[in-house]
Amino acid sequence: MMVPVRCFTCGNVVGEHWEEFDERSNEGDEDPEAVLDELGVDRYCCRRMLVSHTDLVDVVSPYQ
Amino acid sequence: MSEEYDVEFVEREDREARFLVRGVTPAFANGIRRAMVADVPTMAIDTVRFIENSSVMFDEQIALRLGLVPLTTPPEGEFVEDDTVTLSIDVEGPDTAYSGDLVSNDELVQPADENVPIIDLKDGQRLEAEADAVIERGKNHAKHQGGVGVGYRHLQRVEVVDDLPEFEEQESQIVRGVIEEDGELVSTTEFDHDLSKRYPGKEVRLEDVPNAFVFHVETDGSFTIEELVTRAADTIEARATELEDAVQL
Numbered sequence: 008m009m010v011p012v013r014c015f016t017c018g019n020v021v022g023e024h025w026e027e028f029d030e031r032s033n034e035g036d037e038d039p040e041a042v043l044d045e046l047g048v049d050r051y052c053c054r055r056m057l058v059s060h061t062d063l064v065d066v067v068s069p070y071q
Numbered sequence: 072m073s074e075e076y077d078v079e080f081v082e083r084e085d086r087e088a089r090f091l092v093r094g095v096t097p098a099f100a101n102g103i104r105r106a107m108v109a110d111v112p113t114m115a116i117d118t119v120r121f122i123e124n125s126s127v128m129f130d131e132q133i134a135l136r137l138g139l140v141p142l143t144t145p146p147e148g149e150f151v152e153d154d155t156v157t158l159s160i161d162v163e164g165p166d167t168a169y170s171g172d173l174v175s176n177d178e179l180v181q182p183a184d185e186n187v188p189i190i191d192l193k194d195g196q197r198l199e200a201e202a203d204a205v206i207e208r209g210k211n212h213a214k215h216q217g218g219v220g221v222g223y224r225h226l227q228r229v230e231v232v233d234d235l236p237e238f239e240e241q242e243s244q245i246v247r248g249v250i251e252e253d254g255e256l257v258s259t260t261e262f263d264h265d266l267s268k269r270y271p272g273k274e275v276r277l278e279d280v281p282n283a284f285v286f287h288v289e290t291d292g293s294f295t296i297e298e299l300v301t302r303a304a305d306t307i308e309a310r311a312t313e314l315e316d317a318v319q320l
Binding site: 065 | 127136184187189190193216219220292
């Protein structure tokens with residue numbers, strides 16, 4: 008559904024970086040590793056939160 | 072803690088810092104770490120009253136997301152446990168509700184990050200809610216955890232033992248944290264965490280400096296690093312006093 012607000016493991020706030028990450032790495036063609044480094048998402052627990060996320064709001068909204 | 076101790080910053084930013092503490096025992100260093108994670112009270116949304124929620128997420132899911140948004144925590148003594156601050160949010164689709172859309176009735180308690188997406192609203196969907204924020208400790212719920220990724224390592228000292236034999240290939244020697252070189256503090260990031268790059272052709276030995284710890288502390292934005300560390304020390308003092316009072320005859 009929506010991107011998690013915080014990292015499940017360490018509690019760092021990662022939600023605020025999702026839109027930029029999505030735009031640059033998923034929609035754009037930048038290297039996700041470089042984008043995450045630039046956003047300051049350093050630990051691998053926080054990085055997987057963004058890398059493995061899929062927005063499903065658009066998928067479920069017709070069935071509401 | 073009657074002996075002298077000493078604090079020195081290695082790196083210092085708003086929400087992230089690395090500092091060296093000398094003259095504390097390992098037990099006290101860990102006590103400080105634990106206090107930073109679990110015992111410093113922070114504000115977070117706890118109860119949400121929904122007036123309208125026609126989004127694709129259930130009320131309780133949105134309430135959880137609102138709860139996890141970090142809020143700035145007022146100076147010590149401004150709030151006591153059980154005090155509440157009311158925040159409201161009213162967003163109509165097509166739009167995305169962000170943490171920055173939360174309107175607080177107290178200047179001191181504001182969302183620390185404004186760009187956390189709460190819920191994506193489609194055409195005709197609306198989110199209107201009122202939320203109560205309370206001050207609590209990290210041990211009750213992770214949303215009240217002010218320090219994230221708090222840890223410490225021993226400060227390490229490098230000793231050059233000998234030159235390497237002339238034709239021997241030097242193996243990389245990985246070390247992370249901060250090393251001490253003739254009183255100078257050097258972060259291992261400066262030489263890619265590899266001692267063989269800093270001391271080419273030398274045989275080196277690492278040893279821990281006794282009772283010196285390098286802390287790495289990050290906050291979620293509720294307060295600054297200084298606030299977090301001093302408040303952590305204050306909670307330890309408060310509990311020590313409480314214990315002393317309790318066991319007194």
